[in-house]
Amino acid sequence: xxxxxxxxxxxxxxxxxxxxxxxxxxxxxxxxxxxxxxxxxxxxxxxxxxxxxxxxxxxxxxxxxxxxxxxxxxxxxxxxxxxxxxxxxxxxxxxxxxxxxxxxxxxxxxxx
Amino acid sequence: xxxxxxxxxxxxxxxxxxxxxxxxxxxxxxxxxxxxxxxxxxxxxxxxxxxxxxxxxxxxxxxxxxxxxxxxxxxxxxxxxxxxxxxxxxxxxxxxxxxxxxxxxxxxxxxxxxxx
Numbered sequence: 001x002x003x004x005x006x007x008x009x010x011x012x013x014x015x016x017x018x019x020x021x022x023x024x025x026x027x028x029x030x031x032x033x034x035x036x037x038x039x040x041x042x043x044x045x046x047x048x049x050x051x052x053x054x055x056x057x058x059x060x061x062x063x064x065x066x067x068x069x070x071x072x073x074x075x076x077x078x079x080x081x082x083x084x085x086x087x088x089x090x091x092x093x094x095x096x097x098x099x100x101x102x103x104x105x106x107x108x109x110x111x112x
Numbered sequence: 113x114x115x116x117x118x119x120x121x122x123x124x125x126x127x128x129x130x131x132x133x134x135x136x137x138x139x140x141x142x143x144x145x146x147x148x149x150x151x152x153x154x155x156x157x158x159x160x161x162x163x164x165x166x167x168x169x170x171x172x173x174x175x176x177x178x179x180x181x182x183x184x185x186x187x188x189x190x191x192x193x194x195x196x197x198x199x200x201x202x203x204x205x206x207x208x209x210x211x212x213x214x215x216x217x218x219x220x221x222x223x224x225x226x227x228x
Binding site for chain 2: 004033040041042043044045048088090098099100101102103104105
């Protein structure tokens with residue numbers, strides 16, 4: 001079945017860039033996503049990338065996709081304390097289950 | 113409301129009891145999903161509805177879990193004979209489209225279930 005892996009924790013200083021990494025196993029993944037979860041809140045979609053793209057930029061967020069290595073990353077420029085949250089990588093494919101498969105999340109801690 | 117609404121936000125029950133969790137999706141969203149999130153884990157898929165029918169229930173862990181969406185809007189997740197291992201946050205999400213969509217899901221804040 002599909003599997004999505006992420007590192008558990010990342011700590012950065014305010015103003016630095018953060019890079020959160022994710023690997024996945026489903027070679028038929030169609031879309032890949034980054035969701036953000038703040039304490040006591042629901043998951044919020046940050047951005048997504050179609051599998052035939054290798055990069056997508058949206059303001060402070062840059063998503064890089066290496067389809068050959070099945071590696072996805074999220075770069076947050078000029079990280080702020082308000083970016084402290086858990087970030088989930090997720091994927092969906094056109095075959096099999098038509099629902100997102102999530103990683104276990106990376107907790108980002110931004111030090112002032 | 114504008115977002116996905118889930119009730120109750122918190123539910124404490126005793127082992128062996130029956131529990132119902134409700135989800136009210138965004139109006140007009142045809143797809144509805146239930147996920148379960150245990151502490152320190154990512155959301156785990158349970159079941160997906162397209163309209164009134166369960167399009168994929170392969171994530172339901174056993175026959176104690178059941179979900180319905182009789183009119184294609186509100187959904188209820190039902191758990192019989194609850195066990196301590198059922199303790200988790202149950203997340204509901206809806207989407208304006210179903211199969212083949214971009215996959216953007218709109219999540220509620222979840223129902224935290226604690227089984228004592």
